[in-house]
Amino acid sequence: KMYDEQFRPQLHFSPKEKWMNDPNGMVYYKGEYHLFYQYYPHDTVWGPMHWGHAISKDLIHWEELPVALYPDELGQIFSGSAVIDQQNTSGLKTTDEDVMVAIFTHHGEDHEKQSIAYSNDKGRTWTKYKGNPVIDNPGLKDFRDPKVFWHEDSQKWIMSLACGDHIQFYASPNLLEWDYLSEFGRDYGNHGGVWECPDLIQLAVEGTNETKWVLIVSVNPGGPNGGSAVQYFVGDFNGTTFTCLDDMNRVKWADYGRDFYAAVSWSHSTEPIWIGWMNNWQYANTVPTHPGRGAMSIPRKLYLRKKNENLVLVQVPIDLKSLQKNTHLATATLPIKPDQPFQMQLHDSQVMIEAKLEKIAGSSFAFTLKGEHERIEMVFDREKREFSIDRTNSGQLSFSEHFSTVDIMPIETVEDFMIILDRTSIEVFFNQGEHVMTELIFPTERAFTLELEAINGEVHLSDMLICSLESIWK
Ligand code: FRU
Known part of the structure; x- marks a missing residue:
């Protein structure tokens, strides 16, 4: 029987076979939750990265689709995000469907830059943009994992990027041309390792009409129990700068377990929902599973709760x-x-x-x-x-x-x-x-x-x- 191997998760998404790490490009469009992921279709250990693809109507049952993005002359396809460009700001729309735009890192040899690809058929087929990269490397070894959202107040796309020991923010009117805005984090949070997979999201504060901005940052290593883990910062975002309201020396962990990493949220879903890669870089390449390696967490709804004077992240698993x-x-x-x-x-x-x-x-x-x-x-x-x-x-x-x-x-x-x-x-x-x-x-x-x-x-x-x-x- 398929999907019934000894160590095959029965509630969690895992690809039929081969290697998977970070969730990428999660986006909701016309009744489908898309989940892309770091994927190596030729082996069960990490290798040249592709974007695998699966869709779900309920975030519980998944259907795996063909690989969406393949490595090319600019490099491997590292982590990133996807958005629906409803107003066709990019001009990349060619059909009656809204254009879906993926923003990802092209990882060349020691040279990471941001590129885009687009789909005019509900994410089924993808074309890489001719003008790639859209943000070239400014001289940083680590410069990756773009997460983009539409910021209503400034009528711009905002990108968060992981840059080794800090996050950089960029803005764009059209997803093609990007301006540097600001940076955050050199002196905040945990720096036991390299910062990866950021996400800037607006979350409701439970029991109030307030919202706050939360900056999600994965770090590897440095986790509370060793290896890789996800931290977060609560603050404000004014369209240019993220201001953290937490104490500078305080580290807030989203999950204290060993196996929740690279978590980011769905774009365009009605509620904030995220999913993480259920693994730890310390042993991800050797976990005893077959014929694949890597599974996702249960998707979780997100909000904030006031605890004394402190705002903490709350995660509620989707209804099973x-x-x-x-x-x-x-x-x-x-x-x-x-x-x-x-x-x-x-x-x-x-x-x-x-x-x-x-x-x-x-x-x-x-x-x-x-x-x-x-x-x-x-x-x-x-x-x-x-x-x-x-x-x-x-x-x-x-x-x-x-x-x-x-x-x-x-x-x-x-x-x-x-x-x-x-x-x-x-x-x-x-x-x-x-x-x-x-x-x-x-x-x-x-x-x-x-x-x-x-x-x-x-x-x-x-x-x-x-x-x-x-x-x-x-
Ligand atoms: C996080 C990460 C990302 C990178 C990807 C490569 O687990 O290291 O920073 O884009 O994995 O597969």
């Missing part, structure tokens, strides 16, 4: 209800006493687990997935105020010395949780998406028992939902 089967629902309060763990046999490799924590009296609360020999242990430690995922016994580990780890996320309290479990991943969302961790696992066993355990005091759960989910490939 349509996939639910074998639902176990318990609305009544479930007390879990120390030494009497709640146990439930999980029958599928893809499961959603949700509950509210009404009370937690003890020192910690453990969620364990127990196989015969393998186990994944997750613990919320109230005293240390942290949540950890221990994958040192989670199955296959030997493909990288960096994989077998206990990864940690600071968290003060847990009000509720949602866990999305798939054949090779765990995504945990606490407090309605305020604290998120995404981790890969490669268990060789299929049958797991979910165990919820209260340590040194009772835990009361309510509104519990545990359900198996249908495979998205059916």
Whole structure:
């Protein structure tokens, strides 16, 4: 059976075969969510980059389409974005369809520059622009990953670009001619590695009519638990400059797990939604999957929440209800006493687990997935105020010395949780998406028992939902 290999994600997009990294060019047009991605169609390790392509009507089920962009004499096709040029500012429209324009990095030998390609048939076929590159290299080694959006207030296209240790902004009336605007970030955030894949998005502040601008920046390495990870900055954007409202020395991580990278948002979707590459550059090239390597996260809706005087990013996974089967629902309060763990046999490799924590009296609360020999242990430690995922016994580990780890996320309290479990991943969302961790696992066993355990005091759960989910490939 297709798409049913031992380590094939059943809820997450992965190409049929070969290598995939960053999500690229996500754009919504006429009922279709487009997902392009860094793709090497000839091997299962990173190689000369193409843009692979898939589409979805619901962000759950995906159909893979032919490769959209091939490397050429200007170089490989590195990461970038896509927009719908509704007003035909570029003059590249040739049919009744709006023209879809991809803006990407041409990566030549040590020479990165920005180019465009366009499609007049809903993203099915692509033509590279004759005047490429549209932004040549100004003398920077790292100069890539253009993310473009239409800025209403200044009636211009705005591009964010990753430039090693900072982000540069450019503006254009037509996607063809670009002017440098400003830069941000040399003295902000985490600089443990090179900055990549920026995204500047306007997000609603929960419970208000306010919006704020959020600058997303991936960094590799430098992540909170090692390797690659995504940070963000909250601020204002006036059409020229991004001003950060956060404390200069404060690093805000979007996801504390090891496996969420290069995440950016969809263009022209009605709500802000993003997706990340569920992997870490530390071991991406050796994960034990076959016949491909690389999967995306579950798409997540984005907004901001006020916490004290601080604005934090909230991520809520898109609704997976349509996939639910074998639902176990318990609305009544479930007390879990120390030494009497709640146990439930999980029958599928893809499961959603949700509950509210009404009370937690003890020192910690453990969620364990127990196989015969393998186990994944997750613990919320109230005293240390942290949540950890221990994958040192989670199955296959030997493909990288960096994989077998206990990864940690600071968290003060847990009000509720949602866990999305798939054949090779765990995504945990606490407090309605305020604290998120995404981790890969490669268990060789299929049958797991979910165990919820209260340590040194009772835990009361309510509104519990545990359900198996249908495979998205059916
Ligand atoms: C991020 C990244 C990008 C680059 C692409 C190359 O993972 O390094 O900066 O455009 O991957 O595949």
